[in-house]
Amino acid sequence: xxxxxxxxxxxxxxxxxxxxxxxxxxxxxxxxxxxxxxxxxxxxxxxxxxxxxxxxxxxxxxxxxxxxxxxxxxxxxxxxxxxxxxxxxxxxxxxxxxxxxxxxxxxxxxxxxxxxxxxxxxxxxxxxxxxxxxxxxxxxxxxxxxxxxxxxxxxxxxxxxxxxxxxxxxxxxxxxxxxxxxxxxxxxxxxxxxxxxxxxxxxxxxxxxxxxxxxxxxxxxxxxxxxxxxxxxxxxxxxxxxxxxxxxxxxxxxxxxxxxxxxxxxxxxxxxxxxxxxxxxxxxxxxxxxxxxxxxxxxxxxxxxxxxxxxxxxxxxxxxxxxxxxxxxxxxxxxxxxxxxxxxxxxxxxxxxxxxxxxxxxxxxxxxxxxxxxxxxxxxxxxxxxxxxxxxxxxxxxxxxxxxxxxxxxxxxxxxxxxxxxxxxxxxxxxxxxxxxxxxxxxxxxxxxxxxxxxxxxxxxxxxxxxxxxxxx
Numbered sequence: 336x337x338x339x340x341x342x343x344x345x346x347x348x349x350x351x352x353x354x355x356x357x358x359x360x361x362x363x364x365x366x367x368x369x370x371x372x373x374x375x376x377x378x379x380x381x382x383x384x385x386x387x388x389x390x391x392x393x394x395x396x397x398x399x400x401x402x403x404x405x406x407x408x409x410x411x412x413x414x415x416x417x418x419x420x421x422x423x424x425x426x427x428x429x430x431x432x433x434x435x436x437x438x439x440x441x442x443x444x445x446x447x448x449x450x451x452x453x454x455x456x457x458x459x460x461x462x463x464x465x466x467x468x469x470x471x472x473x474x475x476x477x478x479x480x481x482x483x484x485x486x487x488x489x490x491x492x493x494x495x496x497x498x499x500x501x502x503x504x505x506x507x508x509x510x511x512x513x514x515x516x517x518x519x520x521x522x523x524x525x526x527x528x529x530x531x532x533x534x535x536x537x538x539x540x541x542x543x544x545x546x547x548x549x550x551x552x553x554x555x556x557x558x559x560x561x562x563x564x565x566x567x568x569x570x571x572x573x574x575x576x577x578x579x580x581x582x583x584x585x586x587x588x589x590x591x592x593x594x595x596x597x598x599x600x601x602x603x604x605x606x607x608x609x610x611x612x613x614x615x616x617x618x619x620x621x622x623x624x625x626x627x628x629x630x631x632x633x634x635x636x637x638x639x640x641x642x643x644x645x646x647x648x649x650x651x652x653x654x655x656x657x658x659x660x661x662x663x664x665x666x667x668x669x670x671x672x673x674x675x676x677x678x679x680x681x682x683x684x685x686x687x688x689x690x691x692x693x694x695x696x697x698x699x700x701x702x703x704x705x706x707x708x709x710x711x712x713x714x715x716x717x718x719x720x721x722x723x724x725x726x727x728x729x730x731x732x733x734x735x736x737x738x739x740x741x742x743x744x745x746x747x748x749x750x751x752x753x754x755x756x757x758x759x760x761x762x763x764x765x766x767x768x769x770x771x772x773x774x775x776x777x778x779x780x781x782x783x784x785x786x787x788x789x790x791x792x793x794x795x796x797x798x799x800x801x802x803x804x805x806x807x808x
Contacts, residue, residue: 392438418671428525500749507773597767
């Protein structure tokens with residue numbers, strides 16, 4: 336079984352295509368590994384492969400772990416919350432259905448921060464996920480279960496969502512690859528919403544090739560999501576070995592302040608490596624990036640306040656009985672939502688309230704426009720903007736749970752990209768204190784193919800060994 340688990344998703348799909356690997360054996364190997372999960376990465380694991388799975392598709396029967404907030408017919412879809420405990424929707428999210436049709440059957444549902452609100456996966460109503468590199472530390476969030484499952488070898492690849500960094504940050508902390516696509520290229524139909532203008536589904540994988548392969552089958556217009564659109568290019572698998580002609584922009588505002596020494600050292604080493612591959616490094620201004628975190632933590636809670644109003648104990652999910660309707664609403668939401676979700680609902684409701692809308696929400700949206708303009712100006716001079724993915728390596732469980740601001744600062748490098756709607760990828764670029772660090776590349780809208788090529792060239796040159804965190808291999 337360990338030989339099967341050592342394969343990347345692309346290698347496994349190729350082995351199935353040539354007849355060297357039975358897709359049933361592949362699925363059972365991962366089902367056994369995921370059932371033995373001791374990281375709390377999964378909240379549900381399938382009993383058997385779906386009957387309608389098609390191993391003849393390009394994804395070759397390679398099983399897929401799916402974040403708990405994607406609706407999956409007949410399987411729990413709880414968004415990490417007690418208010419949706421054991422909720423089983425009558426339909427499947429578009430992206431999960433498309434991947435199953437392409438040959439990636441559902442393996443299990445992964446743990447997450449409640450309603451995707453968190454940077455450590457400690458906000459889950461079903462307990463924290465442990466980092467496979469060090470079980471005393473967090474895997475990052477909110478897609479921490481997906482990241483940990485892939486890093487540990489409990490899944491060959493996984494679906495996550497990224498609202499302010501929830502794919503890229505856990506990918507960095509777990510030593511894997513995470514892509515936040517261009518907003519709209521992947522349907523949000525069937526995703527339990529956090530912040531609708533920011534949420535985007537994306538892949539978490541062992542390497543860049545797997546990321547491109549999975550993303551290829553995720554994209555496309557969906558009539559059930561009015562914000563979805565066609566990607567103008569076919570997604571191709573990367574093959575570049577050089578970065579000749581590529582200019583990487585390092586934001587002028589980036590400094591060592593607030594960034595761990597080891598993280599900054601790996602970042603600078605990666606820049607030197609990129610130069611050796613032919614890239615040009617240039618300082619580039621992003622004058623409004625420093626305001627990104629503040630704008631994000633107004634816009635996202637405001638949208639969450641609206642989206643989460645539907646969880647009232649009437650239509651689906653938990654209900655706490657009471658003598659009158661208002662008391663039932665109040666008690667259901669009090670008992671069903673965790674502290675971080677309540678905090679963000681209150682922040683968002685306040686920001687949208689009469690007399691404060693323009694001062695907070697309206698101003699945050701204007702900052703968002705400025706950030707998008709900054710990126711447009713930067714991409715007139717450089718091909719990609721690069722930063723560390725996270726200012727630190729994985730921190731200890733409980734280290735920041737009592738300090739929300741310290742927790743929010745983990746998203747410093749990742750929130751500007753969703754505000755601008757542009758794609759970004761995180762790849763592992765080394766270790767600091769024996770824990771993974773991440774390197775982030777962001778590009779203009781619809782530049783995923785170029786991002787994959789640049790990330791692939793760097794990945795090959797870095798030669799990161801992710802097997803050190805793989806507990807199931």
